Amino acid sequence: MNRVIITRPEHDTSTRYLSRWSENIIKIAEQKGFEVFDLHKEKAIRQELEGRIKKTSPELVILNGHGDSESVGGHDNYILIKVGENEKILKNRITYAISCKSAKVLGKACADKKTAYIGYNEDFIFNGQSKYLQKPLKDKRAAQFLDAANQVTIALLKGHTAKEASDISKDAFKKALKKILPSTTSDPYAREDVRDLFWNMNHQVCLGNENAKI
Numbered sequence: 629m630n631r632v633i634i635t636r637p638e639h640d641t642s643t644r645y646l647s648r649w650s651e652n653i654i655k656i657a658e659q660k661g662f663e664v665f666d667l668h669k670e671k672a673i674r675q676e677l678e679g680r681i682k683k684t685s686p687e688l689v690i691l692n693g694h695g696d697s698e699s700v701g702g703h704d705n706y707i708l709i710k711v712g713e714n715e716k717i718l719k720n721r722i723t724y725a726i727s728c729k730s731a732k733v734l735g736k737a738c739a740d741k742k743t744a745y746i747g748y749n750e751d752f753i754f755n756g757q758s759k760y761l762q763k764p765l766k767d768k769r770a771a772q773f774l775d776a777a778n779q780v781t782i783a784l785l786k787g788h789t790a791k792e793a794s795d796i797s798k799d800a801f802k803k804a805l806k807k808i809l810p811s812t813t814s815d816p817y818a819r820e821d822v823r824d825l826f827w828n829m830n831h832q833v834c835l836g837n838e839n840a841k842i
Contacts, residue, residue: 631686633665637672637693637703646692648764649774672702681717687842688722695727711737731833739836744790750831753824776800791838801829
């Protein structure tokens with residue numbers, strides 16, 4: 629049985645949104661017969677992640693959380709993966725990090741002929757509406773960003789290669805921004821969203837083994 633590990637810290641607004649928008653990813657994975665290890669809230673810590681990876685050897689690791697060029701964080705921003713410390717646990721598998729800048733250094737350190745790392749080499753941005761802070765899944769503005777970002781994982785679960793999955797996600801970002809382009813002359817939020825959707829699309833990268841698949 630193929631295995632997936634997903635981290636879902638949920639300690640602030642951004643991580644709450646990422647966590648809630650990952651619920652459908654878990655459902656899709658389970659429907660396709662994957663065994664899913666959901667490191668949710670306080671379980672999204674380094675010890676738990678390292679232990680699960682060593683014990684289960686998952687084909688796919690999904691990291692949601694705050695990050696920087698050298699690391700990805702988990703619960704309360706405690707570091708899960710950091711260059712020079714434990715990035716080797718991501719070797720020989722596919723990783724997708726919805727996290728700011730982690731592909732800039734961490735992704736390059738992980739990627740090789742047997743390892744694929746999909747992520748963002750600059751900030752990952754999504755915009756939302758304050759009235760939905762407690763109900764993220766109803767936030768249609770945020771949906772433009774998070775639906776497109778999640779297409780990477782959905783495509784991987786369907787058997788696409790890492791490069792194909794990234795391209796599918798980039799196409800989804802492109803479709804989202806084209807949909808709201810007509811509103812940019814009248815809606816300042818639309819102009820902001822077009823700019824940030826374009827930013828995410830341009831800064832999502834697939835490193836290492838582009839042909840890797842589950």
